[in-house]
Amino acid sequence: MKVIVVGASGAVGKAAAEALASRHEVIRVNRSSGDLTMDIEDVDSIRAMYQQVGRVDAVVSAVGHGHFGSVDAMSGEQFMLGINHKVLPQVNLVLVGLDHVNDGGCFTLTSGVLNRDPIRGGSCAAAANGALDGFVLGAAVDMPRGIRINSVSPEVLEVSRERYDGFFRGHYHVSNEAVALAYSKAVEGCQTGQVYTVDFG
Amino acid sequence: MKVIVVGASGAVGKAAAEALASRHEVIRVNRSSGDLTMDIEDVDSIRAMYQQVGRVDAVVSAVGHGHFGSVDAMSGEQFMLGINHKVLPQVNLVLVGLDHVNDGGCFTLTSGVLNRDPIRGGSCAAAANGALDGFVLGAAVDMPRGIRINSVSPEVLEVSRERYDGFFRGHYHVSNEAVALAYSKAVEGCQTGQVYTVDFG
Numbered sequence: 595m596k597v598i599v600v601g602a603s604g605a606v607g608k609a610a611a612e613a614l615a616s617r618h619e620v621i622r623v624n625r626s627s628g629d630l631t632m633d634i635e636d637v638d639s640i641r642a643m644y645q646q647v648g649r650v651d652a653v654v655s656a657v658g659h660g661h662f663g664s665v666d667a668m669s670g671e672q673f674m675l676g677i678n679h680k681v682l683p684q685v686n687l688v689l690v691g692l693d694h695v696n697d698g699g700c701f702t703l704t705s706g707v708l709n710r711d712p713i714r715g716g717s718c719a720a721a722a723n724g725a726l727d728g729f730v731l732g733a734a735v736d737m738p739r740g741i742r743i744n745s746v747s748p749e750v751l752e753v754s755r756e757r758y759d760g761f762f763r764g765h766y767h768v769s770n771e772a773v774a775l776a777y778s779k780a781v782e783g784c785q786t787g788q789v790y791t792v793d794f795g
Numbered sequence: 796m797k798v799i800v801v802g803a804s805g806a807v808g809k810a811a812a813e814a815l816a817s818r819h820e821v822i823r824v825n826r827s828s829g830d831l832t833m834d835i836e837d838v839d840s841i842r843a844m845y846q847q848v849g850r851v852d853a854v855v856s857a858v859g860h861g862h863f864g865s866v867d868a869m870s871g872e873q874f875m876l877g878i879n880h881k882v883l884p885q886v887n888l889v890l891v892g893l894d895h896v897n898d899g900g901c902f903t904l905t906s907g908v909l910n911r912d913p914i915r916g917g918s919c920a921a922a923a924n925g926a927l928d929g930f931v932l933g934a935a936v937d938m939p940r941g942i943r944i945n946s947v948s949p950e951v952l953e954v955s956r957e958r959y960d961g962f963f964r965g966h967y968h969v970s971n972e973a974v975a976l977a978y979s980k981a982v983e984g985c986q987t988g989q990v991y992t993v994d995f996g
Contacts, residue, residue, distance in 0.1 A: 637871060665937040670838060670887045677878050681922070686871045709929035712936045712988070720933025721882070721926040728910035728925020732918030736866040787913070 595619070595651035597781060598643075600634060600687060603627055605754045606704055606746075606773060607656035613774030614654070614781060621647055634683040637690060644694040651696050652781045655684045656704040656746075661718040662761075668718065676722030685729060688743065700742040702780040703730060705789065707749045713761055723747065727789045734787030742786035746776040749793050768792050796852035798822070798982060799844075801888060803829055806955045807905055807947075807974060808857030814975030815855070815982060822848055835884040838891060845895040852897050853982045856885045857905040857947075862919040863962075869919065877923030886930060889944065901943040903981040904931060906990065908950045914962055924948065928990045935988030943987035947977040950994050969993050 595618040601607035602622035614620050622628035623643060630646060633639040634657055658680025661672040684703045691701065705723035708716040730745045737743055750758055752767040772795030780790055796819040802808035803823035815821050823829035824844060831847060834840040835858050859881025862873040885904045892902065906924035909917040931946045938944055951959055953968040973996030981991055 665890070665934040666893050666939050668890060670883060670890060673886050673890070674878075674883065677875075677882075677926070681878075681926075682871060682875065685874050685922070689866070689869055689871060689874070692867050709925075709932055712933045714936055717930055717933030717937060721886070721930035724910075724925035724927070724929020724932075725878070725882075725922040726925070728928075729918055729922035731910055731925075732913045732921025733866040735913045735915055736918060738867050 595781070596649075597621070597652040597654060598623055598647060598650050599654045599656070600624075600632070601655060601657035601704075604656055605751045606748060607654070609751070609770035609773045610654055610656060610777035612770070613778055621650075634687065635679065637686050640686055640690045644691055647694070649694055649696055651699045652702070653687060653691050653695060653700075654702045654777060654781065655687050657683060658704070658722065660722050662715045663718075664715050665717045673718050673721070676718040677725065680719075680722040681725045681729075684726060688733065692738070692741070695741055697739040698741070700744070700781060700786075702777060703743070703745045705745045705747040707747060707765070707791075707793070710747070710791070711765065730789065731787045737786065744780040744786060744788045744790060746773070746780055747789050747791045748773050748776065766794050768795055771795070796820070796982070797850075798853040798855060799824055799848060799851050800855045800857070801825075801833070801835060802856060802858035802905075805857055806952045807949060808855070810952070810971035810974045811855055811857060811978035813971070814979060822851075835888065836880065838887050841887055841891045845892055848895070850895055850897055852900045853903070854888060854892050854896060854901075855903045855978060855982065856888050858884060859905070859923065861923050863916045864919075865916050866918045874919050874922070877919040878926065881920075881923040882926045882930075885927060889934065893939070893942070896942055898940040899942070901945070901982060901987075903978060904944070904946045906946045906948040908948060908966070908994070911948070911992070912966065931990065932988045938987065945981040945987060945989045945991060947974070947981055948990050948992045949974050949977065967995055969996055972996070
């Protein structure tokens with residue numbers, strides 16, 4: 595299969611890309627490195643990326659960030675950062691990409707743990723994750739030509755332990771191998787409209 | 796208790812307001828009718844409403860709409876209609892309202908069935924519902940002064956059967972009484988960070 599991995603330089607995307615590359619042709623797309631560069635917050639940049647790559651079998655997205663801070667000190671504008679930087683870019687990757695994915699292909703988006711196991715200050719991220727999980731469930735029933743769509747919702751990765759030190763007390767930190775299994779199931783499996791959680795392993 | 800019900804002229808808000816009014820002082824807030832009028836998409840209008848009402852014990856929101864249409868004919872702008880008309884207004888009602896709710900008070904938002912039981916063309920609404928359900932789970936752990944926050948996620952109401960005729964084949968249509976129970980539990984109960992689904996009754 596020919597597989598685009600967007601956000602392949604991040605911890606999650608790297609785990610996904612490395613596992614898939616052992617069996618497939620993987621095109622790594624990042625903001626400023628990789629096989630191709632793209633600004634995922636710019637629809638024209640997404641469109642240009644697809645035109646350059648040509649038709650593919652699978653698109654994996656592992657991008658996005660938002661606002662962290664307590665809800666009683668958050669503005670509406672800060673709330674929207676999660677929507678604008680994590681939800682809409684991944685949704686646009688699907689909306690713009692539909693014509694570039696082969697029959698029976700798939701999209702795999704990335705949400706995260708915070709809408710099932712919250713931490714303080716995480717309501718913006720929790721909403722973004724919920725929107726993505728809801729979107730794949732809703733979009734799956736509309737997809738043309740047998741195209742599937744799922745999300746992977748991983749716990750914090752072991753490789754990101756230092757980066758998030760102190761914020762995720764008591765949370766299990768998952769291995770790259772466990773995360774890669776979820777992307778493998780999403781890309782190489784058979785289901786659609788699923789949220790593949792990675793809470794252990 | 797003193798309870799604000801925003802969107803009290805809609806099918807869901809009306810069911811909630813009528814049930815709560817038998818035991819509490821209910822202030823009905825709509826765009827163009829009710830005890831007070833407010834434009835929930837305008838933060839200044841939300842702020843003015845809270846200043847006029849004074850401190851309250853509970854805020855119930857049953858507002859919002861989005862885009863219906865298949866994902867392969869949807870633009871990013873259409874996707875954002877659910878965020879801008881359903882998610883952000885209800886989130887702003889919380890963010891602006893926190894200082895106006897008494898200790899131990901609560902917020903109750905309204906999502907909907909489409910992020911657990913999809914229909915064709917419902918991915919925008921499914922994402923909006925997921926965002927709201929995720930937000931209440933994330934925000935609950937941040938709430939000051941014992942304030943609770945939950946969402947109610949109802950199936951289509953029996954009273955809305957004609958309005959949505961043909962779109963929700965096979966879906967159970969719930970009674971006003973069943974919907975009102977969920978808002979009663981959210982407002983008069985003890986839990987926080989919950990999504991109260993109403994699928995039958």
